[in-house]
Amino acid sequence: MRFRRHWVVGLGLALVLVFACISWLQVRQFLHFSASVSGSRIQELRRAATLANEFERFERALERSVYLPNAASREALQLRYDIFVNQFMVFANGRNQPEATDHPLYRRTLETVNAFIASFDHYLGANPDREVTPGALQEMLTLSETTMREPIHDYMLYANQRTTLLIDEQRNEVSDHLIFTLGLTIFQSLLTVAFAMGVVQLMRQREQSRHALVRAEARLVEHLRNQERRLEQSVAERTAELEAANRSLELLSATDGLTGIANRRHFDKLLLQEWNRQARLRQPLALAMLDVDWFKQYNDRYGHQAGDDCLRLVAGIVGGYVRRAGDVAARYGGEEFAFIAPGLDAAEMLHLAETIRAVVEHRGIPHSLSPVGHVTLSIGVAVLVPDARTSPELLLRQADEALYRAKSQGRNQVVTAAAAEYLV
Ligand SMILES: Nc1nc2c(ncn2[C@@H]2O[C@H](COP(=O)(O)OP(=O)(O)OP(=O)(O)O)[C@@H](O)[C@H]2O)c(=O)[nH]1
Structure with missing residues (x-):
């Protein structure tokens, strides 16, 4: 019996250890997964917002160049243009969603922006020493407003919608994962509780057996004491009878009949x-x-x-x-x-x-x-x-x-x- 109990306790401890390891791995995996989901979500939004911002800044720089045609505004325009192109390249190449880069809107945006960059380079990038006339800048501003704004806006809208969709999908995945993890953890907890109750029951049974043994011992001792008392009483009675008999015999032997x-x-x-x-x-x-x-x-x-x-x-x-x-x-x-x-x-x-x-x-x-x-x-x-x-x-x-x-x-x-x- 004792041998079997040791086995049960050992098995239970091993189970608890395995469950603890599994729980730890699950929690770790869940945290990692949540971090990656929220990371990609932030990345998507940041890229979209950054591209929109950079486009707005570029347009403002373009407007300033039109209305204040001097070297400073041209330099600022050149800088904003480079940043916008850079950001666009990041946006265009950095996406890890094939469906986003394959989308017609993406391609249209890409083509439009590329065409615009080519035209703009024609005025700024390709011929940096050439004098840009206000008329040319006005043309570019008109070109930007007519050709760039809509595709960028459309694509931003699409990107935002995709991001929201992606976030929803990921949220569902997270919640599924969370439900599975929670279910498994509850199952493990129940198993652990059942095991703990089993061990407690075993210990209680052992304690009860020990108490029963102690009570049986006490009863046995009491029984033996009673028997001893009865024996002593019987011996005392017999001794008293014998003494009385002796006294009466002594009296008889000392008395004249x-x-x-x-x-x-x-x-x-x-x-x-x-x-x-x-x-x-x-x-x-x-x-x-x-x-x-x-x-x-x-x-x-x-x-x-x-x-x-x-x-x-x-x-x-x-x-x-x-x-x-x-x-x-x-x-x-x-x-x-x-x-x-x-x-x-x-x-x-x-x-x-x-x-x-x-x-x-x-x-x-x-x-x-x-x-x-x-x-x-x-x-x-x-x-x-x-x-x-x-x-x-x-x-x-x-x-x-x-x-x-x-x-x-x-x-x-x-x-x-x-x-x-x-x-x-
Ligand atoms: N009834 C009875 N008689 C007894 C007993 N013991 C002794 N006697 C008798 O007592 C008598 C004693 O007699 P004796 O020794 O001659 O003495 P006595 O007749 O008293 O004469 P004196 O002593 O000289 O006066 C005997 O006859 C005994 O049988 C007894 O227990 N019961």
């Missing part, structure tokens, strides 16, 4: 985490181990399902005391629960444990096989400040030992750890 509070695994993790944090803060970490009393009997008496409900109820009460950052309520296993309270000293932890125990007792969950007739808790409490001598395991062991003592001392009570040297 029966009671909904933290399970043992999560408790172990949080205990270590809180231990380390309290170690950095040099603050105590309090732990309570809580165990439902006579739970085997409860299951035996009310059934395993009721046992589950009882565990859920107790877990709800224990979990209700998670109030500060770092507090953790967890099911430690079976009917045993654990409560971590970072920052509480032994007295505060004892008070919290006592409150939980009292709340469970006062809830009055019937337990006919318990000595007190309702569900109660035994709680072992331990509080340590994390340092090089202590550990989470020690805290657990102390709380467990305290719980054991609470059980052995009659249940439904809170006992603090016995390892006094580590207690806060």
